[in-house]
Amino acid sequence: MSSEIMDAYWAAPPMARTLATAILVTSISVHFGFVSFVWFYFTEDRLLRFPPEIWRLATTFFLSRPKLGIIMDPYFAFQYLRDLEVANSRFPRKEDVLWYLITVGGFIIFLNRTFLGGGFFLDALIMALAYTATQDQRGIRSNFFFFTVPAQAIPYCMLVSSLLMSPAAIPLQITGIVAAHLYDFLSRLWPEFGGGRNILATPRFVSYLVQTPRVLKRDYGTAIRQPNAPTAGSSTGASTGSVLPDSWKTRGAGHRLGGN
Template sequence: MAHQTFPSNKNIYRCPQLHGLTTSCVATTILVQLDLVSPFQLYFNPLLIIKHYQIWRLVTTFLFFGYVGFNFLFNMIFTYRYCRMLEEGSFRGRTADFVIMMLFGGACMLCCSMFCSLPFLGQAFTIMLVYVWARRNPFVRMNFFGLLNFQAPYLPWVLLGFSVLLGNSILVDMVGIAVGHIYYFLEDVFPQRSGGIRLLKTPRFLFTESPSLWFWVASLPH
């Protein structure tokens, strides 16, 4: 898989969002694998959310990567790796800002899903994390399965190509890339331009509440 050619940071940093997200994904997959929960109870369906108040679908659409197999393991590894590197890197000490990125990205993907009919958005969410990390680390050299060497900004596109080779829809990855680019532009590019401002300001209450936010999300009924 893709990895950097420089040594990783050995300092352990507490990542509440990472732990909450990965635990929720694994728990959801186990429940489905054991037939305790059906994927039909998890996918994003605006009509069921509005008419039958199945609000949990706003969350569970991001937590199911399919049954245990290569696709599940591949997505979980990338989710864990790049979520952790973001929290230990550009979001270190900025937990609330990281929560805002996840909420903003999730909201944008849900809006896209209403027009693109994407039932599950976990893979798109992973690609968004990869895209933001890649754009913030443009000079990092990457290696993909020992076959390709390239700069970090190309990683999302390499993953998109790999996904196509596996027979997956290109639309899911494109949504993740698009949302990641929107966030990167609003957070890193636009504020640096003449007359630009930071539009994604973090609410003050999140500075104290954000460490427990993902654990609250994980407790929502599936």
């Protein structure tokens, strides 16, 4: 049974799997008192000291709400990031999904630190993921708890549920919608309908981050690739069709788990 669970875990899309795991581990560690939250929250002065605590740019999105949030927040983060990673034509490559997370995360931090304050922004990120994942699903019906609603209404259903259970989270969630809409406007609406250019195109350095690492894992040993050595297919002009590190590819095919 445990091996089946682990097989399903490693077969999940890598970015969605990693984000959900980071949220779950961080939230359990903080809410059960194993680690102090002061290591994870975002504040500008921590970035300006030496050495800068740059990990806070990521960990500010890792802490869920307590109690039921420890389960539900990783679930929603996994569900909507999975939809972007494996079922959205706007993000055909892994680096496109990574750049989306970097860009929208930056927008969320800027909006909150400018207008609201606070140090943890997971609610905003989940809302942004839900908004982006459902914009291209018009005409599709999706399940939200016990209700079936139009897919594009999911973010607003989440706002209504927060109004009933956690009203204080609504301003933070709204910044997630604003950040996702800003990304959509700058990367798609403005180039397609305004005649401008996509200023949020995925830069090359992000593609480099997800390329095969220097040490290549093989079933029959380990090969060390020289820094300037051609990768598989590069000498013939062929493409391997994937930019994932080998350590990810050996874990499974990344099929979707279940459905909405």
